[in-house]
Amino acid sequence: MIKQLIVGDATHELASTRRILEGLSDEHMSWKPHDKSMTLGGLATHLINLLNWQIAIFQYPEFDLATVPQRREALKKRADVLEEFDANVGKLKKLLDECDEKILDKEWTLRHGDHIILREPRAIALRTFGLSHMIHHRAQLGVYFRLLDIPVPGIYGPSADEEAQ
Numbered sequence: 001m002i003k004q005l006i007v008g009d010a011t012h013e014l015a016s017t018r019r020i021l022e023g024l025s026d027e028h029m030s031w032k033p034h035d036k037s038m039t040l041g042g043l044a045t046h047l048i049n050l051l052n053w054q055i056a057i058f059q060y061p062e063f064d065l066a067t068v069p070q071r072r073e074a075l076k077k078r079a080d081v082l083e084e085f086d087a088n089v090g091k092l093k094k095l096l097d098e099c100d101e102k103i104l105d106k107e108w109t110l111r112h113g114d115h116i117i118l119r120e121p122r123a124i125a126l127r128t129f130g131l132s133h134m135i136h137h138r139a140q141l142g143v144y145f146r147l148l149d150i151p152v153p154g155i156y157g158p159s160a161d162e163e164a165q
Contacts, residue, residue, distance in 0.1 A: 002104060003100065006096070006104060006126065006127070007097075009131065010054075010093075010126065010131060011093075016155045016156075017047060017085075018085060019153045020142060020155070021044060021081055021082060021085055022078075023145055023150050023151060023153065024040070024044055024078040024081060026076070028040050028148050029075070029078075033143070033144060033147055040144050040148075041075055041076055041081075042074035043141055043144065044075065044141065045073075045081070047085070047134060048081065048084050048085055049072060050134045050137065051134075053129065054130035055088065055095060057108055057126050058095040058096075059095070061107070061108060062108065062110070063108075063110050065110070066111075066113040103122060104122050106122055107119060107122075108120065110125070110129055142155075
């Protein structure tokens with residue numbers, strides 16, 4: 001039952017994230033709303049990185065942020081974002097299909113060098129560090145779209161753009 005809930009939750013959130021990524025526009029990939037903000041392409045690329053981290057939750061007993069580059073170069077084309085996103089979703093879904101509740105209950109650690117950031121069962125890590133983190137940045141992407149007058153797709157119901165049609 002736990003696995004069924006996790007798989008259903010992940011499937012829904014990944015599909016919703018893909019829907020918003022479909023709205024990316026190559027002409028706006030270097031745009032950002034503020035000097036302290038990521039570019040549109042940088043934010044979309046970060047969503048892909050979060051998928052890589054979700055995959056790592058199932059592949060490794062821990063993830064050390066000190067061993068990964070701080071910033072990956074932002075993808076510049078919508079097609080590249082969607083291609084990599086889809087490939088990573090395929091990898092994550094395969095790992096979810098192959099796992100059992102024992103794997104979901106195994107402890108997973110997020111660290112930065114010697115500093116432990118979190119240590120919790122994989123199922124919880126997937127929800128908090130993986131999916132909730134993705135939802136947060138997906139919402140930021142929705143704000144970027146609104147500021148650029150790009151239609152925002154509905155996620156948990158129709159958006160203002162969909163209701164206007």
